[in-house]
Amino acid sequence: TAAHRKDRRTDCLCFFERAVISIVERNHHSRLGEIDIVAEHREYLVFCEVKTRRSRAGLHPSLSVTAKKIEKLRMLGEHYLSQKHLMHLQPRFDVIAVQLAGKTPPDIDHFVNAF
Numbered sequence: 290t291a292a293h294r295k296d297r298r299t300d301c302l303c304f305f306e307r308a309v310i311s312i313v314e315r316n317h318h319s320r321l322g323e324i325d326i327v328a329e330h331r332e333y334l335v336f337c338e339v340k341t342r343r344s345r346a347g348l349h350p351s352l353s354v355t356a357k358k359i360e361k362l363r364m365l366g367e368h369y370l371s372q373k374h375l376m377h378l379q380p381r382f383d384v385i386a387v388q389l390a391g392k393t394p395p396d397i398d399h400f401v402n403a404f
Contacts, residue, residue, distance in 0.1 A: 310335065317369065324365050326385075334378040336366040338403075341387040350386035351400055359404045 326337040340350035
């Protein structure tokens with residue numbers, strides 16, 4: 290639901306703020322697709338894929354980032370760097386996995402330079 294996505298984004302943004310990562314853009318759309326979060330961290334422009342599960346049972350959310358998705362994210366990242374004239378920054382691709390469980394705080398795993 291839209292409320293679920295908003296909560297997920299808020300959790301991730303708070304997580305990034307604690308890690309001293311500056312959010313540049315959220316839900317960047319282009320003709321090629323969408324990047325969940327674009328952030329800046331030191332010399333890196335971080336392209337972050339956020340995956341969420343409503344339960345802690347079953348597969349870890351990060352495992353749903355397939356080879357096809359990785360290829361698409363790399364293409365989106367290159368396109369973003371080119372369009373925004375940010376070729377001086379090193380691209381980095383992170384995955385944030387969020388596991389929700391009722392009213393308890395979510396488990397958030399940040400995989401830096403995931404691929």
